Amino acid sequence: xxxxxxxxxxFEGVCPDCGERKVSLPxxxxxxGDDFDWSVRDYDGFRLFMLEELAARFPERxxxxxxxxxxxxxxxxxxxxxxxxxMLDRVAGEGYLATARRPESVRRLLSMIAYxxxxxxxxxxxxxxxxxxxxxxxxxxxxxxxxxxxxxEQARRAGPREIFTQRRMVTLADYANRLEDHPxxxxxxxxxxxxxxxxxxxxxxxxxxNTPLDATPPGLPGKLKTEVEIFHAERGLCVPGWxxxxxxxxxxxxxxxxxxxxGQEVLLLDAIPVGISLSVSLRVKPEYFQSEVRESxxxxxxxxxxxxxxxxxxxxxxxxxxxxxxxxxxxLDGVAHVCVNRFKRIGSQFADQTETGHIGLKGLETAVCDNxxxxxxxxxxxxxxxxxxxx
Numbered sequence: 409x410x411x412x413x414x415x416x417x418x419f420e421g422v423c424p425d426c427g428e429r430k431v432s433l434p435x436x437x438x439x440x441g442d443d444f445d446w447s448v449r450d451y452d453g454f455r456l457f458m459l460e461e462l463a464a465r466f467p468e469r470x471x472x473x474x475x476x477x478x479x480x481x482x483x484x485x486x487x488x489x490x491x492x493x494x495m496l497d498r499v500a501g502e503g504y505l506a507t508a509r510r511p512e513s514v515r516r517l518l519s520m521i522a523y524x525x526x527x528x529x530x531x532x533x534x535x536x537x538x539x540x541x542x543x544x545x546x547x548x549x550x551x552x553x554x555x556x557x558x559x560x561e562q563a564r565r566a567g568p569r570e571i572f573t574q575r576r577m578v579t580l581a582d583y584a585n586r587l588e589d590h591p592x593x594x595x596x597x598x599x600x601x602x603x604x605x606x607x608x609x610x611x612x613x614x615x616x617x618n619t620p621l622d623a624t625p626p627g628l629p630g631k632l633k634t635e636v637e638i639f640h641a642e643r644g645l646c647v648p649g650w651x652x653x654x655x656x657x658x659x660x661x662x663x664x665x666x667x668x669x670x671g672q673e674v675l676l677l678d679a680i681p682v683g684i685s686l687s688v689s690l691r692v693k694p695e696y697f698q699s700e701v702r703e704s705x706x707x708x709x710x711x712x713x714x715x716x717x718x719x720x721x722x723x724x725x726x727x728x729x730x731x732x733x734x735x736x737x738x739x740l741d742g743v744a745h746v747c748v749n750r751f752k753r754i755g756s757q758f759a760d761q762t763e764t765g766h767i768g769l770k771g772l773e774t775a776v777c778d779n780x781x782x783x784x785x786x787x788x789x790x791x792x793x794x795x796x797x798x799x
Contacts, residue, residue: 449493454486505564511553514560515546523567524644525549531641534559575643577668583611586667591635592616592656594720595679597772603673612677612772613660617711618719620678621657639663679724681776682769683787687750688737692796696742699799704740705791709733709777717777717787728775730765742796749792754785 413434417427448454462478463469472479501507505517518525526545530537534556535548553560577583583598595614600607616632619625628636628650636659637647645666648659657676668674686709692701709716716736722728730748737746752760753767761767769775777787 449497451486451490454489455482458482458485505567508564511550511560512546514553514564515549518563518567521567521571523563523570525563525567527644528563528642529559531638575667577664577674580609583609583668583674587611587613587660587664589639590660590663591632591639592659595723595774597724606673609668609672609674610677611664611674612679612724613656614679614720614724614774615656616719618679618681618776618778619656621660621676622655624653624655677772680771680773681786682767682773683754683785684728684767684775684777684789685750685752685754685787686733686748686777686789687792688733688789689747689749689792689794690737690743691745691747691794693742693744694796696796697799698793698796701740701742701796702791702793704742705737706779708736708740709779709789711778717775722775724772724774725770726774727769728767730762744795750790754787 413431415429415431417429419427445453445457448457459472459479459482462472462482474480474483498509502510502513505514508514508517515525526535526542526549529535529549529552530545535545535552537545540548553563574582575586577586580598580600584596587593587596592615593613594616596611598609598611600609602608613621615621616628617626633650640647640663643663643666645662648654660676664674664676688705690701690705692698707715711717711719715721716733730751733748733751734746737743748762748765750760751762751765751767752758767775775787777789779788780786781788
């Protein structure tokens with residue numbers, strides 16, 4: 409420790425009453441060397457470092473045993489430093505999403521990037537929404553993650569990806585793409601039209617089973633209802649009340665209003681169905697039954713999964729070509745030859761396009777062929793079978 413300097417008065421001048429105060433400052437303290445290895449993090453490293461320090465300070469002592477008091481103290485200190493080092497690593501790790509291990513830390517870090525893990529867990533049925541407050545909901549989620557680490561890891565990976573997920577509706581492409589994300593919407597096309605005072609965005613939709621927007625769905629499958637509920641719950645939207653038989657428009661409108669631009673008028677429109685009248689002759693191979701080939705042809709031309717007229721398969725304004733129909737039927741087992749005898753739009757004002765093999769569509773028109781006797785305006789077809797086996 410440096411001592412306080414003492415001032416000294418010197419009277420060396422001509423005047424005996426004038427003195428000069430002089431102070432001799434002590435030399436600066438030597439710098440303390442830093443010979444500690446800051447990369448040491450565990451018990452063995454701390455113990456070895458302290459034993460080497462003891463051996464350097466007491467070179468005359470050549471033997472150290474585990475029973476020596478100095479060695480005992482060194483080992484106790486090394487154990488405590490090892491625990492503190494581990495605690496420091498855990499605390500530092502909890503501050504980053506990639507290394508956090510506690511459910512509470514993961515939830516807080518996800519909330520910083522606007523990922524609502526509680527709402528998503530409620531939507532997927534992982535925790536019960538109930539009527540409890542936010543504190544109880546956080547505890548339920550953390551308890552669920554503690555018992556199901558895989559769910560926490562899934563949220564940890566999904567959170568950063570949500571930053572790059574674009575859900576707003578700004579451009580016309582945004583309106584079409586975002587509405588197609590909805591489980592009930594198969595195809596969407598957006599256009600802009602001047603309404604007299606401002607531009608109006610018009611979005612045409614092809615819904616599940618070609619259901620009109622204002623019609624009550626004929627009976628949604630339970631799986632589809634669950635997908636719609638999860639879709640709305642993930643985005644914080646009201647879940648449809650199925651008991652009230654809501655229309656597709658009432659289901660889609662809250663989703664549209666939540667993500668469209670403020671002040672932008674958006675109209676939802678149905679696609680314009682264009683019924684197609686077909687007459688096709690099929691020649692069946694000799695080793696196949698006509699009934700089996702007929703049923704396969706009905707499925708190929710039907711509205712079911714993989715059918716040619718499956719809702720949403722054909723785009724808005726997509727022209728219809730007879731060659732595509734022939735290709736779909738020729739791919740069936742047992743079909744030797746296909747002949748298209750009629751290929752036209754429903755309506756006497758439209759000519760038969762069998763020779764050209766092309767039916768032009770435009771705008772919001774989309775080709776349909778439900779083959780429903782109760783609704784002939786939505787298209788029908790006739791199959792004529794030749795050859796093959798009867799039965």
